[in-house]
Every structure is written in C-alpha cells, then in structure tokens.
Amino acid sequence: MLDARSRSTMQPRIERISFAPIERGIDPPWFAECCKIRRIVFVEEQSVPAELEWDGLDEIAEHFIALTHPGPDERARGTARMRVIGSTAQAERVAVLESARHLGLGRLLMEAIESRARNRALSRICLNAQVAAVPFYERLGYRSEGDEFIEAGIKHRAMSKDLD
Ligand SMILES: CC(C)(COP(=O)(O)OP(=O)(O)OC[C@H]1O[C@@H](n2cnc3c(N)ncnc32)[C@H](O)[C@@H]1OP(=O)(O)O)[C@@H](O)C(=O)NCCC(=O)NCCS
Numbered sequence: 373m374l375d376a377r378s379r380s381t382m383q384p385r386i387e388r389i390s391f392a393p394i395e396r397g398i399d400p401p402w403f404a405e406c407c408k409i410r411r412i413v414f415v416e417e418q419s420v421p422a423e424l425e426w427d428g429l430d431e432i433a434e435h436f437i438a439l440t441h442p443g444p445d446e447r448a449r450g451t452a453r454m455r456v457i458g459s460t461a462q463a464e465r466v467a468v469l470e471s472a473r474h475l476g477l478g479r480l481l482m483e484a485i486e487s488r489a490r491n492r493a494l495s496r497i498c499l500n501a502q503v504a505a506v507p508f509y510e511r512l513g514y515r516s517e518g519d520e521f522i523e524a525g526i527k528h529r530a531m532s533k534d535l536d
Contacts, residue, residue, distance in 0.1 A: 382440040384449075384477055386484040389435040402437050405448035413467035420524045429455060436484050438468065438477040450477040454485045461489035463499040482512050489535060496534050503527040 389402055414420040430453065438450035450468035454461050463485050468477045489497055501509050503520060506529055510516075514531040521528055 382475065383442050384438055384440045384475075384480055385442065386480050387437050387439060388484065388488060389437065391431050391433065391435070402448065403435060406435050406437050406451040406453075409448060409451045409467050409469060410465055412469065414465070417470065418526065420526070424524045433464070434488065436481050438472075438481055440472070440477075450481055452481040452485060454488060456492065456494065457498075459494055460496045460498050461485060461492070461494045463497055466499075466505075478508060479512060482509075486533075486535060494535065496532055498530070498532045500528045501531045503529060506531070
C-alpha cells in the first residue's frame with residue numbers, strides 16, 4: 373500500500389473507461405494514455421510482440437487508468453482492462469510504469485476491477501499472471517490453478533478469485 377507521504381503527494385485515483393464513447397471520438401485522451409503505458413511496459417520493456425498486445429479485444433473491454441497528481445500536472449501511471457466472459461471477469465493488461473511501481477497503483481487497479489465486477493454481478497475474477505507477478509496477485513487473494521504455460525514468450529499461471 374502507499375505510505376502516508378506518497379499517498380498525500382500522489383493522490384491516486386482510478387478512472388473507468390468504457391469503449392463506446394471512445395468509438396464516438398468523445399473519450400478524453402485517457403484511452404490513448406492506456407495504450408501508451410501498455411506499449412512502454414509490455415511491448416518495449418517485456419518485448420511482447422505488438423500484434424499480440426493489440427489483440428482486437430480492446431473494443432469489448434472496459435479499461436481502467438491510474439492517475440496521480442490531480443490538477444494540471446495529472447499523470448497516467450498505470451492501466452488494466454476487464455472483459456466479461458459469462459459470469460466471470462477476465463482481468464488483463466495490468467501494467468504500472470516502472471517509475472511508479474510498489475506505490476500501490478497495481479492494487480488500486482485490481483480493486484477497481486473487482487468493484488466493477490461486483491457491480492456487474494459477476495462472481496469471479498480470472499487472469500493469466502506472469503510468473504513474476506504471481507506474488508502480487510497472491511497478496512490480493514488470487515490463487516494459482518494448473519501448470520505454467522507460455523504466452524507471448526513469457527511464463528504464466530492461471531489465477532482466480534471468487535468475489536463475495
Ligand atoms: C505487477 C505490477 C502491475 C504490480 O504493480 P504495483 O503498482 O507495483 O503493485 P502494488 O504497489 O500495488 O503492490 C501491491 C502488493 O503487491 C506486492 N508486489 C508488487 N509487485 C510484486 C512483485 N513483482 N513480486 C512480489 N510482490 C509484489 C507489493 O509489495 C504490495 O504488497 P503489500 O500490499 O503487502 O505492500 C507491476 O509490477 C507491473 O506493471 N509489472 C510489469 C507488467 C506486468 O508484469 N504486469 C502483470 C501482467 S500479468
């Protein structure tokens with residue numbers, strides 16, 4: 373979690389972006405910021421092939437963005453998306469800029485997805501975690517399922533969490 377000093381200077385907040393207004397061209401520049409963060413974190417830092425990152429599913433997802441420093445200097449530091457599959461929410465593309473990690477933004481993004489999933493009466497969150505990120509999700513109550521597998525050249529584990 374954020375320590376008191378970081379929280380007071382960053383004042384993080386999460387916004388949810390649904391795709392319909394983006395298609396109509398009335399989205400604030402936030403979706404472009406989500407894409408920028410994903411390109412920096414996944415394509416550049418982790419060498420995920422661009423054609424896998426841009427998988428054509430953004431249009432049917434809800435997107436979340438972590439913003440800090442409200443006011444004229446507001447900055448986008450993290451993003452995630454959620455897709456609904458049956459009664460389950462699939463959490464994907466969870467990324468925080470390297471300079472902003474370990475400040476609690478990843479947790480806030482996952483809490484925002486969980487809250488949205490509850491509001492949509494979904495009973496479970498599923499995700500494919502990079503093996504290096506498994507401890508991050510475990511701290512948030514997710515449990516691993518099955519064997520490791522390779523996706524985009526990176527080892528993953530399936531994880532899930534039942535919602536109350
Ligand atoms: C994984 C990631 C999203 C975590 O975001 P973050 O903002 O640094 O995470 P938080 O600061 O909210 O951390 C929440 C908790 O998880 C822990 N944590 C975060 N990253 C961790 C890691 N890699 N290993 C172990 N614990 C970790 C934190 O210490 C914190 O624990 P605490 O609540 O007990 O203090 C971020 O490291 C990232 O973007 N990584 C690159 C992209 C990636 O791998 N995404 C996941 C794809 S499945």
